[in-house]
Amino acid sequence: MSQLSLTLRALAGACVIAGSISCASSGSKPAATPHAAAPAPSGAHAAEEPLTLSLLPAPEGVALAPQSCQTRVAFTPPPCASDQSTDRAAVQSADQTSHLRQLAQALQITNDLDRDRALAQLEECGEFSPGLLRALRAELGPANCADVLVSDYFSVHKNAPRPDLKDLLFGLGIAARLDRVDLSPPVDFSAADSKERFMQLFKEQLTPWIVRQAKAIQDLMEQAAALHGYGRGIGAIAAGIADLRFVELTRALPLPKDMAADAELKDAYYGALDQALEPRKERGRDAALVGMKELAAVGVLRSERLTQARQLLSSQYAGRRVDLLDGLLLGPVPSADNNPEQSAALATALLQKLPTYYTTEILSQVDLSSPAALRALFDQGLPQRYRTALHGAAQG
Numbered sequence: 001m002s003q004l005s006l007t008l009r010a011l012a013g014a015c016v017i018a019g020s021i022s023c024a025s026s027g028s029k030p031a032a033t034p035h036a037a038a039p040a041p042s043g044a045h046a047a048e049e050p051l052t053l054s055l056l057p058a059p060e061g062v063a064l065a066p067q068s069c070q071t072r073v074a075f076t077p078p079p080c081a082s083d084q085s086t087d088r089a090a091v092q093s094a095d096q097t098s099h100l101r102q103l104a105q106a107l108q109i110t111n112d113l114d115r116d117r118a119l120a121q122l123e124e125c126g127e128f129s130p131g132l133l134r135a136l137r138a139e140l141g142p143a144n145c146a147d148v149l150v151s152d153y154f155s156v157h158k159n160a161p162r163p164d165l166k167d168l169l170f171g172l173g174i175a176a177r178l179d180r181v182d183l184s185p186p187v188d189f190s191a192a193d194s195k196e197r198f199m200q201l202f203k204e205q206l207t208p209w210i211v212r213q214a215k216a217i218q219d220l221m222e223q224a225a226a227l228h229g230y231g232r233g234i235g236a237i238a239a240g241i242a243d244l245r246f247v248e249l250t251r252a253l254p255l256p257k258d259m260a261a262d263a264e265l266k267d268a269y270y271g272a273l274d275q276a277l278e279p280r281k282e283r284g285r286d287a288a289l290v291g292m293k294e295l296a297a298v299g300v301l302r303s304e305r306l307t308q309a310r311q312l313l314s315s316q317y318a319g320r321r322v323d324l325l326d327g328l329l330l331g332p333v334p335s336a337d338n339n340p341e342q343s344a345a346l347a348t349a350l351l352q353k354l355p356t357y358y359t360t361e362i363l364s365q366v367d368l369s370s371p372a373a374l375r376a377l378f379d380q381g382l383p384q385r386y387r388t389a390l391h392g393a394a395q396g
Contacts, residue, residue, distance in 0.1 A: 053154050053166065055147055055173045056223060061216030063180040069145035072116055072137070073152035080125035096127045100346055103362070107353035116141055131161030131169055132361055138172040139355055144180050147173035164229050168357070171231030174224050175238035175305075181216050183245050185209060185253060192256045195265070210250075214280070217242045221287060230298050230357045237291025237305050243284025244312040247277045281316055288313060300356045301381040348372045356381030 080099075099122055106118035116137055123133040134153045138146040150173035161169065187205040192198040217239060224235025251273060259265055288309040295306060347366050351359060351373055359366070360383045366373055368389055377386065 053160070055151055055170065058147075058177050059216040059219040061181055061212045062177045062220075063182055065145060065148045065176070065180065066142075069142070069148040071113065072120075072141065072145060072149060075117055075120060077117070077120045077123065080122065097346070099125050099127050100350065100362070104346060104349040104353070107350070112141060129162060129165060129361065130157065130159040131165040132358070135165060135168045135172060136355075136358055138169070138176075144176050146176035148176075149173075150176075164231070167227040167229055167231030168234070169231070171224060171227050171234040174220050174227075174235040178217065178220050178235075178238040178242045181213060181220075181242050183213065183242070183249050185249065189253050189255065194256060195259055198256050198259060213246065217246070221283075230294060233291045233294025233298070234305065235291075236287045236294065237309050240284045240286070240288025240291055241305070241309055241312060243280050243287065244309075244316055247281045247284065247316060248312065250277060285313060285316070297384070298357050299381040299383040299387065302379065303355065345370065345372060348376050351376035352379060354380065356383055359383055360385050 102118070103122055106115055106122070109115035109118055119133055119137050119140075122128065123137070125133075131153065134149060138149040141149070150169045153169065160166070185206060186209050187201045189198060189201060192201055220235070220242075221239040224232060224239055227235055251270075254260075255266065255269070259269065292306065292309065295303070300306065345367075347363055348370065350363060351366065354362065359377075359380070366386065368374060368386060382390075
């Protein structure tokens with residue numbers, strides 16, 4: 001019995017030490033406390049050639065971007081056709097409609113790389129704010145490629161984006177790196193044939209990995225906390241997902257057969273492990289909630305990041321459904337099949353595909369009396385400008 005007690009204490013001590021070390025650099029909750037964030041890179045608003053703005057170096061623990069990401073920046077589209085015109089005023093309206101139609105057609109393309117190239121053709125058109133189409137490409141493309149697109153933008157472009165678009169580009173780049181933080185433990189505990197071997201692997205291999213990966217997430221979380229608006233939301237929710245996934249995967253590590261068969265030892269292990277992981281769990285929860293708040297301010301109702309964060313929060317907090325009230329708050333979404341005019345209007349075609357943030361950037365006016373337009377907004381979200389217009393119409 002004394003040997004069992006010693007083993008329990010050793011297990012608990014190792015778990016608590018590992019948990020303490022992994023959170024040693026995260027005494028604050030940077031995603032929820034912007035004042036604790038690292039300073040923004042210098043030259044944020046410079047318009048030099050090329051721009052001096054750049055992402056900070058990726059911390060240790062972040063895998064390199066897949067080589068396939070380079071395909072997206074190796075393609076150089078020709079200058080926008082309308083920008084070559086000598087009489088811009090005469091063709092501005094026609095060009096804008098033409099470019100919006102090209103954008104709508106590009107968004108309908110199902111092949112990801114073909115869609116990206118079609119969007120790249122419009123990136124330099126004067127109707128779109130500098131950086132807006134690059135952000136859209138980064139958001140619609142593979143999540144782990146976004147920082148490659150962001151870095152390429154700032155290395156070759158002359159025009160500095162607006163501060164909110166700069167933050168969006170940075171947020172997408174930070175989220176890409178968080179997506180590439182390696183959360184697969186570097187040790188196979190199922191191969192441990194005893195408690196002693198398990199403890200050796202835990203201390204010699206798992207603990208250093210925990211330290212490295214925790215610091216990578218912490219550093220990226222601090223960078224996201226320095227941003228504002230939608231970009232901050234994307235970075236924060238990605239940081240929350242990374243921490244919550246870490247907790248989930250660490251708790252799922254298999255135990256040696258003799259430990260798994262010993263109920264007392266098994267309970268002691270999981271109790272100590274849960275205690276050690278609690279700071280990471282809380283940090284991930286807080287970051288995810290900060291991200292959700294920022295996305296809600298933009299009007300986002302549905303996105304892959306939002307869905308993943310909600311699922312992780314539900315699984316980590318006793319299976320509580322954080323989206324349980326959505327049906328009551330939003331009501332059932334009418335079927336698209338009941339709107340024969342849906343694909344007819346250019347604005348509606350764009351609303352069906354554009355993420356929420358981009359709708360008011362690209363569409364200055366939307367006929368909110370149109371059932372097809374409202375139905376399309378249900379699929380993505382309702383931006384603040386449209387919410388205000390609908391509220392005013394209801395009051396009138």
